[in-house]
Amino acid sequence: MKMSSFTQTTIIWDAHTGEAKQQFPFHSAPALDVDWQSNNTFASCSTDMCIHVCKLGQDRPVKTFQGHTNEVNAIKWDPTGSLLASCSDDMTLKIWSMKQDTCVHDLQAHSKEIYTIKWSPTGPGTNNPSANLMLASASFDSTVRLWDVERGVCIHTLTRHQEPVYSVAFSPDGRHLASGSFDKCVHIWNTQTGALVHSYRGTGGIFEVCWNATGDKVGASASDGSVCVLDLRK
Template identity: 30%
Template sequence: MNGPNRSLHDEEEDDQGEVFLDDSDIIDEVAVDEEDLPDADDDDDDDTDDSMHIFTGHTGELYTVSCSPTDPLLVATGGGDDKGFLWKIGLGDWASELKGHKDSVSCLSFSSDGQLLASGGFDGLVQIWDASSGNHKCVLEGPDEGIEWVRWHPKGHLVLAGSEDKSVWMWNADKGAYLNSFTGHEASVTCGDFTPDGKTICTGSDDASLRIWNPKSGENIHVVRGHPYHTDGLTCLALSSDSTLAITGSKDNSVHIVNITSGRFNTLATYHVHGSSPWAATGGLDQKLIIWDLQHSLPRATCEHQDGVTCVAWLAASRYVATGCVDGKVRLWDSLSGDCIRKFSGHADAIQSLSLSANQDYLVSGSSDGTARTVEAVNPKAYPLADAQLTITILDLVQQAANYKQLKKGANEATKTLNRGISEFVVMAADTEPLEILLHLPLLAEDKNVPYVFVSSKQALGRACGVTRPVIACSVTTNEGSQLKTQIQQLKDAIEKLLI
């Protein structure tokens, strides 16, 4: 049988087979420095964009991003183009421009009920907006120079702002009325906030001091300054959820913990306090994220970056921390292991601000490149999650443990076994709603050096536990004479591999 007709192109390709050169064919030699050659191990992802939504309404660099605490899609941004915007994730180009500032919009903050938005500008003004419509409500005046930060009282519509003119101001946003001012700092007030209980104000300044105030009387309760406290201006502060501690960071590269009640401080060797655990995260231009154990003032994990860290955010009550960096990347870190588990690319310049959406599904970053970018599924709360085959093995062993009286059902009972040191491993259901009610278990298990794992179904976990109702967590307990000892050890080894 004859083959198909060959084309001229085919014949030309045949002629372009192997080519042999000898020394006479060499025209010239060019020296190449090895450093100029690409590294085979380089991960060049400059062209990658992991964003699921990009907001491009600004014409200058972005300074600040704030997500609504009640609407998971609503975001506010402000920047060097003297503009603020309200926009929604996933809704295309829809945006409400916030007109009124005559200089850069330096800071933004939503009220705790999500009804109002405050914007601060380098024009010295604080503007109040209706968060749902973007309509202007009022202008709050007082400071003579630019606004550095703005915060809301946790239980009402009182607004607090710090200024470059060394002062701090408080207003009633509903009435547009001045309430109090706090003076005493000797340089720009660079950071500040109400404590979570609303009873105290903490402010930090370029004068290297922290001041603690009574918001009602305006009394300066404590001044924290002088050696061995910071020797240079404060850049940021964060407050613990129980309103007892302030953590301050400075240009001198040091971090201190201050007891708000006494004014005393300790030294830790951009900052954000974990909502429920005694941990803090610090990031700096030294390219490091450090997770701190506040109870012992010791580092728990150090996470190395390729460039300086500009902003840090805990992902709600989880074990994960997000960092924004000079290289334009957002990175997600496991605070227990110190591992980088996700990296998000897309920005062409340094990230200036990070904010987490109300439902914790989205992380929004603002950059010097003039854009705000949103990435999704940033919070792998149910981690590690067993695959289908491992789930079968886990549920089978849980069922056997129930038969041998080596099982405790429920999150409270699992917690007790961990605290008593009798847990072999802990199993949790990934479809628990809200999952936050379980997230203390991985932290406690890690502290006790006990393996833990998630399975996909609380109903299936309930059946394995021998009940007809869903079970959100269980703990297989220790029994030295158990016939399950070998199986338990094998499964523990398999679970621990997921955590490496």
């Protein structure tokens, strides 16, 4: 189990015993997100604008990626663990290559902070290998963008939200994307066409959306404390 809090240290905990196994005090400002690449390697990002790739048992980062000019809000490994995506308050989305040890795409299109990102469950190493790998980014500019990772271009801009977008999630087959915004709406999009296929309005700002394993239900949590489950079969 991992933990990153509003401190400069990332702590790895043993989920069975509850004991702290190792601390990684490498950031110079609060750590904001952590994502595992494998059972013993993870990446962390921080308001210090740095990204560290760390390995259990080692007392210094395996790699450090620098290039953002403001705090890094979220990081996510692609399905193969060879690419790391990051998004920042500097309004950019960057894709880092572990093999090339550098930023391979610097994606600039959003007009405000990018809050979170998600990789599609498609492409090599997934259950949907024939479909292209995509990346979704959610921003405080009220838009969601879908990116073609291989070409490094935006293929769809999803514009129906009226407030900051806090969460995005791909369906298990990658054909649909759910987005949740502080406008209280959950939208379901066709990832191939960019078309809006379903829309639901809740009772509070949407902070998180997620799919079930079969891809026919979406869960959403809201700012008023409510949690709803949307049945897409109805």
